Amino acid sequence: MARPAPSDDAVIRATDLAKTYRTPFRRKKVEALRGVSFAVGKGEVFGFLGPNGAGKTTTIRLLMGLCSITAGSASILGQPVPSREARQRLGFLPEQPYFYDYLDVVELLDLGGRLFGIAAAERRRRGDRLIERVGLRHARGLALKKFSKGMMQRAGLAMALINDPDLVVLDEPMSGLDPVGRKEVRDLILELRDQGKTVFFSSHILSDVEQISDRVAIVVGGKIQDVGRPRELVGHAPLGTEVLLHLTAAGDVTAGAAAPADALAAATAAITARADKVRAERDELLAVLGPGADVDDFLAFARGHGGKVVSVTPRYETLEDLFLRRVEAARAPAAREAAS
Ligand SMILES: Nc1ncnc2c1ncn2[C@@H]1O[C@H](COP(=O)(O)OP(=O)(O)OP(=O)(O)O)[C@@H](O)[C@H]1O
Ligand SMILES: [Mg+2]
Structure with missing residues (x-):
């Protein structure tokens, strides 16, 4: 179903975002992002696409207030980044979720709930529901250090939802999941959208992105190449x-x-x-x-x-064709430079 395009009350807005990492000892500069601008409207599922090293995690870290912005600006839920107020209404799954590994998933979600000041009975109720929802019922009582990669990803997803957030930001939510798990995450994302929540997620699994995203951005080499509805971005003339x-x-x-x-x-x-x-x-x-x-x-x-x-x-052109075309075009000048 078509979603409204973002208006001025965008849930996420990035304006000319730039990030240069400086490695302290070698004093080398890495320009990870250059002039990244996009907006995500309320209730949208927004897919953030890019090859390895494109700048997806960097963009998310900037939006989450986890690292400093070199230039440009960003706002989340109407608040300039970083904002404590926005953090309360935000759920975040990092690329490599790391939790205290002696906890089990019930304790983890209880701890997560405490951090948001949720009362004990409500924490239990939400925790139980989320454990069911992400398919970890069989893992109750098992220490997180014994979790497989996919189980950890599911625990991370539950943790991202413990505060019943309005905006959910997921860095590679399908990573480490088998095809059944990926389908479950797609369904979960669509369910969140049906509840009126906004979902921003990064991925390089193009079929997943194409199936569930209202709009996508393609980022290559720290620059946005395209933003729009998948069907509108791909070429319409038969290939x-x-x-x-x-x-x-x-x-x-x-x-x-x-x-x-x-x-x-x-x-x-x-x-x-x-x-x-x-x-x-x-x-x-x-x-x-x-x-x-x-x-x-x-x-x-x-x-x-x-x-x-x-x-x-x-x-006809698929999102994968477009993605490959953009990656190739962005890399061609760099390859020519290297050769000369
Ligand atoms: N802490 C850091 N210090 C220096 N360079 C960094 C740092 N983090 C990321 N980079 C560089 O910034 C660029 C973008 O990295 P980023 O992790 O944002 O990519 P990504 O799109 O998330 O890739 P992937 O699909 O592999 O997760 C890369 O060139 C990376 O090497
Ligand atoms: Mg990443």
Whole structure:
């Protein structure tokens, strides 16, 4: 369902954010972020995408008030960062959650609740509900040091929700989770949105991001490359057509072939020469045609060579295509510089 675009009462606003890390001994500077601006509206699920080292965690750390801003400004829930008031209404899952490992998850959530000044009965009620919600019922009573990576991630998610926050900021929430766990986190994020909460999360699992985000930002090399709804960001012109064929040994070209296997090989070779890219396995052939190709002509040719058309599918740009395109474009100048 479409969500309203952010207005001036943005839940997160970053304006020309820059961060330069200085390593104290080697005095080297790392420009991690350069002029990052975006806004997240109330009730949005906002996906923050970028390759390793792009600056996702740095942006989140700046927004959370965990490190100093070099230039620019940011606000969270209408308060300039850092703000104690905003912190009360905020839930945060760090990239590598670390907790006292002798606690169990019940004690952890109780401690989390105390930090927000939640009364004992309410802490227990919320803790029990969250343990169920993140699928850690079986792990009650088990020390956190015995948790697997995925279990720790689930405990971190529960901890991020203990104060029933209006804004939830999650740094790689799907990291360490198996496909079932990832689906559970996607469902949890959508459930939070249905409760009217705002969710900002970083990830490089593009299919997860595409499925649940109202809007995304793509960050590469410390700069925002795109911000918008996934469907609006990707190109609308078809990138080409995929034709799936079932090959039979009945084509004219193959009539003289000695055996069915030779006939299939001959048909595969003939059709392959007409396509831009082909993936063939026994009698199945997937041909990719470029955007300007005459699909009708190709189909007639394939049929003439014993091909039965199983499907014809136009191929549009996906978020992954766009992401890869942006990463490549951002890295090309750096690679040229390095080579010169
Ligand atoms: N404390 C630090 N000191 C110096 N450089 C740092 C520090 N933290 C991050 N960096 C650098 O800043 C850049 C951005 O790092 P960041 O952790 O924000 O990336 P990321 O997008 O979260 O990557 P990943 O997907 O691997 O988590 C990288 O070049 C990184 O090496
Ligand atoms: Mg990171």
